[in-house]
Amino acid sequence: MSAATNVRSAYGLERPTYNAKLTEVGRGTPMGELLRRYWHPVGMASDAGATPRPVKILGEELILFRDGQGQAGLVYPRCCHRGTTLYYGKVEERGIRCCYHGWLFDVEGRCLEMPCEPNPTGAQCQRVRQPWYPVEERYGLVFAYLGPPDKKPVLPRYECLEVLQPGEFVEADDSSIGSGGIAIAPCNWLQHFENVVDPYHVPILHGSFSGPQFAAQMNAFPKVKFEYGRQSVKATSIRPGPDGRRFRRVTEAVVPTLRVVANPQVAQYGMVESIGWTLPIDDTHYRIYVAGRVREKGELTKFKSRYNGKAWAELTPEEHQKFPGDTEAQVGQGAITFHSEEHLMSSDQGVSMLRILLQKQIDIVASGGNPIGVAFDEGSAYVKFDAGQYLDETST
Ligand code: FES
Ligand SMILES: [Fe+2]
Numbered sequence: 367m368s369a370a371t372n373v374r375s376a377y378g379l380e381r382p383t384y385n386a387k388l389t390e391v392g393r394g395t396p397m398g399e400l401l402r403r404y405w406h407p408v409g410m411a412s413d414a415g416a417t418p419r420p421v422k423i424l425g426e427e428l429i430l431f432r433d434g435q436g437q438a439g440l441v442y443p444r445c446c447h448r449g450t451t452l453y454y455g456k457v458e459e460r461g462i463r464c465c466y467h468g469w470l471f472d473v474e475g476r477c478l479e480m481p482c483e484p485n486p487t488g489a490q491c492q493r494v495r496q497p498w499y500p501v502e503e504r505y506g507l508v509f510a511y512l513g514p515p516d517k518k519p520v521l522p523r524y525e526c527l528e529v530l531q532p533g534e535f536v537e538a539d540d541s542s543i544g545s546g547g548i549a550i551a552p553c554n555w556l557q558h559f560e561n562v563v564d565p566y567h568v569p570i571l572h573g574s575f576s577g578p579q580f581a582a583q584m585n586a587f588p589k590v591k592f593e594y595g596r597q598s599v600k601a602t603s604i605r606p607g608p609d610g611r612r613f614r615r616v617t618e619a620v621v622p623t624l625r626v627v628a629n630p631q632v633a634q635y636g637m638v639e640s641i642g643w644t645l646p647i648d649d650t651h652y653r654i655y656v657a658g659r660v661r662e663k664g665e666l667t668k669f670k671s672r673y674n675g676k677a678w679a680e681l682t683p684e685e686h687q688k689f690p691g692d693t694e695a696q697v698g699q700g701a702i703t704f705h706s707e708e709h710l711m712s713s714d715q716g717v718s719m720l721r722i723l724l725q726k727q728i729d730i731v732a733s734g735g736n737p738i739g740v741a742f743d744e745g746s747a748y749v750k751f752d753a754g755q756y757l758d759e760t761s762t
Contacts, residue, residue: 382704388724389554389702391646392425393512396728402513403737404622405521407643407655408501409508410540414438416457424512425648428499431473434459439473440510442497446477452496471496505657506538507643519740520747526626526638527657528748534659539666542654544625544642546692547671547678554702555623555652559644561696562619562627563716565590565603572630576691579671580630583613592715595752597621597739599720612758618751619720621727621738625654626753631669638753640666650701 387396401424408421414432420443421430429452432438443451445464454465461472463479470479475498477491501510502521511518527536542549545558561567569587572579588603598620607613618626618638625642628634640658647653658666673681673689686694710718727737741747 380706383706384702385705387728388721389556390649391555392649396732397724398424400724400728400731400737401622401646403517403731403740404519405502405509405511406623406645407507408440408510410538411503411506411508414508418453418455418457418462420453422647423510424646426512429453429455429462430508431457431462433457433461433473437473438501438503438508440499440501441471441475445469446494446496474498505536507655507657517736519742520744522741522747522749524641525748525750527641527659530659533661536657537660537663537666539656540653541667543656543666543670544627544654546694546696548693548697550647550651550653551693551697552651552701553697553699554650555644555646557696557699557703558652558654559619559623559625560717560720561692562617562625563592563599563601563720564714565601565617565716566713567695568630571691571695576671576673576689579691581633583607583633584630592719594719594723595620596750598626598751599716599723600752601716607757610760612760614756614758616753618753620751621723626751628753628755629669635755635757638751
C-alpha cells in the first residue's frame, strides 16, 4: 500500500453506524422478534414476591410478583382501567390489586374484581384483561416468554443442570458472573455474547492487562478451532495440560443468548457446570443470570474476578484504566458498537460465525419458521452442550 492511500486521518472518518438488525431488541425489530421466540430469565425466584417488582427485559417494562398461592405473575405495568402503574399495587391471595380503584388481576391478567362497580364480580370483569406474559420457574430463576402465544416453546431442560452428582445442587445468581464485574452493563448485549466465542482475548486482556486472573493452564496462547454446534458456535481452545496431556477447553455461545463457559479460574475437568443467560434489558443494557451445579451455597460467586487484588467494584478510576477486564473492554466498545468501523480478522472467526448464525435465525422467523432450538413437546426439551474443560491423552 502506498503511503498516500494508507494515510487515514481521523478527519476523513465517516459517520459510523451499527447493525441494528443484530443488536436492537424491541418488539417488532428483527432481533427482538427472534429473541421473543425463546424463554428468558426475568429474575431470581425470590424476586417474585409480595412486593410488586419492576423489571425490564427486551426493552419492555413489566411488573413481577407472586400471589398468595405461590404463583409468579408478570404483567404490563399500566392498569387496563385508567392506566396507573401496578408498581403501587397490593399483592393478595389471588393476584395483584391496583391502588387506584382496586381492580384485582390474577397472574394471567384476568380481572377478578372491580370494587367500585355495583356488582364487583359481575360480567364486566370478563370484558377486560390486563396484558400479561407467561412465566415458569426452574433452576431458581423465573423465566418469561414474551413472544406470540401460539409459538410458545417448552422451557428447555439442560443436561448440565439436570445430571447431578451426589452432593450437588443447582444454585442461581443474578450478579452477572462473567461480565467482568459490573452487575448491569451499559452496553448492548451482543458485545458480551460475542465475547464468549472470542478466546484470543483471554491471553491478552485477562493475561497481560488485567493481570493473571485465571487458572495457570489458561495462560498459554491457545490453538483455536471454531465450529457450529447443535444450536451454537463453539470455540475449542487447545493448550498444553499437566503430565504431557492436552488441555481442551470448549466454550459455546448458544442461540439465543446463552453463555456456556466453564469456570476459567479453576482447573477442574468435565462437563460445563453452569449456564449464563445474557439478558438484554434494552438496546444499551444487559445483565447475566446464571444457574450452576454447586456443592455449597454461594459457590458460584466464590470465583469473582479480581483486579490488582481487589473486587471490580472497589477499583479506583486509575485502577480501571490500568487493569481493564471484560467490563472495560465491552462497555468500552460503546453503547452499541459501530460495526461500520470494525476490521474483523481470522481470529474473529467465532464472532463472524455467530453473527451469521443469528442472522439466519432472524431470516427464519421473518419467513414464518421456527428458529433453531425451540421445541414444542416436553420430550424434546432436553438440551446438551459440548462445553467444558477436558484433559486428553495425546498419542505422542
Ligand atoms: S387505574 Fe387501576 S383500577 Fe383504576
Ligand atoms: Fe473475557
